[in-house]
Amino acid sequence: MIIVIRPHTSEALIEEVIREVVKLGYEAAPIHGATQTIVAAIGDESTHQTLESLDALPQVERVLRVQKRFKLASRESHPADTVIDVDGVKIGGGHFALMAGPCSVESEEQLLSTARQVKACGASILRGGAYKPRTSPYEFQGLGKEGLRLLVAAREETGLKIITEVLSERDVEHVAASADILQIGARNAQNFQLLIECAKSGKPVLLKRGMSERIEEWLLAAEYILAHGNPNVMLCERGIRTFETYTRNTLDLAAVAIAKKESHLPVIVDPSQGCGRADLVTELCKGAVALGADGLLIEVHPNPAEAMSDGQQQVDFDSFARLARGIEPFLKATGRA
Ligand code: PEP
Ligand code: MN
Numbered sequence: 001m002i003i004v005i006r007p008h009t010s011e012a013l014i015e016e017v018i019r020e021v022v023k024l025g026y027e028a029a030p031i032h033g034a035t036q037t038i039v040a041a042i043g044d045e046s047t048h049q050t051l052e053s054l055d056a057l058p059q060v061e062r063v064l065r066v067q068k069r070f071k072l073a074s075r076e077s078h079p080a081d082t083v084i085d086v087d088g089v090k091i092g093g094g095h096f097a098l099m100a101g102p103c104s105v106e107s108e109e110q111l112l113s114t115a116r117q118v119k120a121c122g123a124s125i126l127r128g129g130a131y132k133p134r135t136s137p138y139e140f141q142g143l144g145k146e147g148l149r150l151l152v153a154a155r156e157e158t159g160l161k162i163i164t165e166v167l168s169e170r171d172v173e174h175v176a177a178s179a180d181i182l183q184i185g186a187r188n189a190q191n192f193q194l195l196i197e198c199a200k201s202g203k204p205v206l207l208k209r210g211m212s213e214r215i216e217e218w219l220l221a222a223e224y225i226l227a228h229g230n231p232n233v234m235l236c237e238r239g240i241r242t243f244e245t246y247t248r249n250t251l252d253l254a255a256v257a258i259a260k261k262e263s264h265l266p267v268i269v270d271p272s273q274g275c276g277r278a279d280l281v282t283e284l285c286k287g288a289v290a291l292g293a294d295g296l297l298i299e300v301h302p303n304p305a306e307a308m309s310d311g312q313q314q315v316d317f318d319s320f321a322r323l324a325r326g327i328e329p330f331l332k333a334t335g336r337a
Helices: 011-023 052-056 108-120 145-158 169-178 192-201 215-227 253-262 271-275 278-291 317-333
Strands: 002-005 027-032 037-042 060-064 084-086 089-091 097-101 125-127 161-165 181-184 205-208 233-237 267-269 295-299
Touching: 002 011, 011 027, 011 037, 011 052, 052 060, 089 097, 097 108, 108 125, 108 145, 108 317, 125 145, 125 295, 145 161, 145 169, 161 169, 169 181, 169 192, 181 192, 192 205, 192 215, 205 215, 215 233, 215 253, 233 253, 253 267, 253 278, 267 278, 271 278, 271 295, 278 295, 278 317, 295 317
Parallel strands: 097 125, 097 295, 125 161, 161 181, 181 205, 205 233, 233 267, 267 295
Antiparallel strands: 002 037, 002 060, 027 037, 084 089
16 A cells, blocks of 8 residues: 655654554555655555555545455456356356346246247356345245245256345355355345355355446455355346436446456346346347357346236347347357357
């Protein structure tokens, strides 16, 4: 860290800053300018106490961070792409995963027919919410354990791996007993206790970006899971809240490019929540794949008009088949199968 001392500070007060830096376990290297001194604090910020508190000293103008706040999630600590192996299905490092299925698991017929269709179109992972985070308490809340049972049955029939959302710490154990990947939703993106419980489950985790979460905060949330011993984390961009009303959320493709640069973790794009419009999903998928996203999470329903959640953004079977064909040239162009 760099501590910038106010201009014309006396030697004695500069010495006080140096003593504080040393007390906190860092080596202090002062650089004296004509009117102003800066003190470089040398040491690993991940193992030493932070120096930001020095900002409270009246002679300190600013404390600047040099190292990133996320460590394990950063490319600096781990230059090669992380490849997550979900029971034989690889994600990241050139391995692309198509994850698709209904927003909510509604019935055996709905889930199985969707599973068969998405598999036929090349998906390797089936999505479906059993526990749904709904804005209104009067809306469909998901089938719960029955939904998990149907997901497991769909995996048995099709061989697709399953991803489903875990809403609370209380549910982690039994959701992890059924799911291949735990999804942490946008509304829980910074529920740190939930992140820690999911980390401890040992299952791969797909971490959505919160609706108003900064990229640094998103990576720090991933850091929680990594720091609690689970290296299998995927980041998922699903749109952020902006002033725009044409779309439900604004899919932030720049965040995908930044996450790929800053982190080694696989980055997945969810264009369905990302724009909230079935008619835009295919185009956004193409953009995401062209940017190098490691996977897509897409909502597909046999009859979106009758869906119990998110009907406006789910694509039907024919559209999904066209979508899957439509992204192929973009996968080829970026060196993926
Ligand atoms: C979903 O995937 O259906 C969902 C609720 O996503 P998000 O948490 O991104 O809103
Ligand atoms: Mn949804």
